[in-house]
Amino acid sequence: MLGRLNHVAIAVPDIAAAAAVYRDTLGAEVSDAVPQPDHGVTTVFIILPNTKIELLEPLGENSPIAKFLERSPDGGIHHICYEVDDIIAARDKLTRDGARVLGGGEPKIGAHGKPVLFLHPKDFCGTLVELEQA
């Protein structure tokens, strides 16, 4: 079921500073910052040869990463996103196996324009897992 690692998301308090660390200090290819008001974040992608890192900065008053940054003000790894071929089949299998799908279980359109689901960290080694339709 599990396909490629689509991205690792890192929540940061200052996305311009974080992008500069990856571009200038680590010498990576870094995209422009894109405000995503529908998702409550501004995103920057670090393009690696085999996958990408997604930097996330809170945007607006109800950002889904605001609480995470209250607990970890320097930033930190927020979630990990795996691709699946069929997100509905994946959801149904996970639910049958007793894993908890967040938000009612209906896929939403994620920051990349594809259907996504988030899984409960308690069921996945303490990590927030995003599944994205490949």
Next chain:
Amino acid sequence: MLGRLNHVAIAVPDIAAAAAVYRDTLGAEVSDAVPQPDHGVTTVFIILPNTKIELLEPLGENSPIAKFLERSPDGGIHHICYEVDDIIAARDKLTRDGARVLGGGEPKIGAHGKPVLFLHPKDFCGTLVELEQA
């Protein structure tokens, strides 16, 4: 400088249970568990099409991940490992740029038999970064 994402490491309290979640619930290819007494961990690799996840369980009395699991008993993402072509050149550039390399700055042989360095989380968006010679 930054090359492939070599792996994402997830510290877990029970590696057999974590491996079962990835194998049975998420349907991924999972390696056998390998005790690595020199590194104070037991490792399992989740093999994805483009990279891998490294599950880590503490081994022995002075495991480097023991404190992390005290703070996060369910487990969590412990570090992220990027490949570099020349780890000495990478270290020297990072040091010139004011980033802190942990453990005195001399590469050690990591769990994959290659030279590695760890970078200070405060200088890298709150994330522990491992660099591995490609």
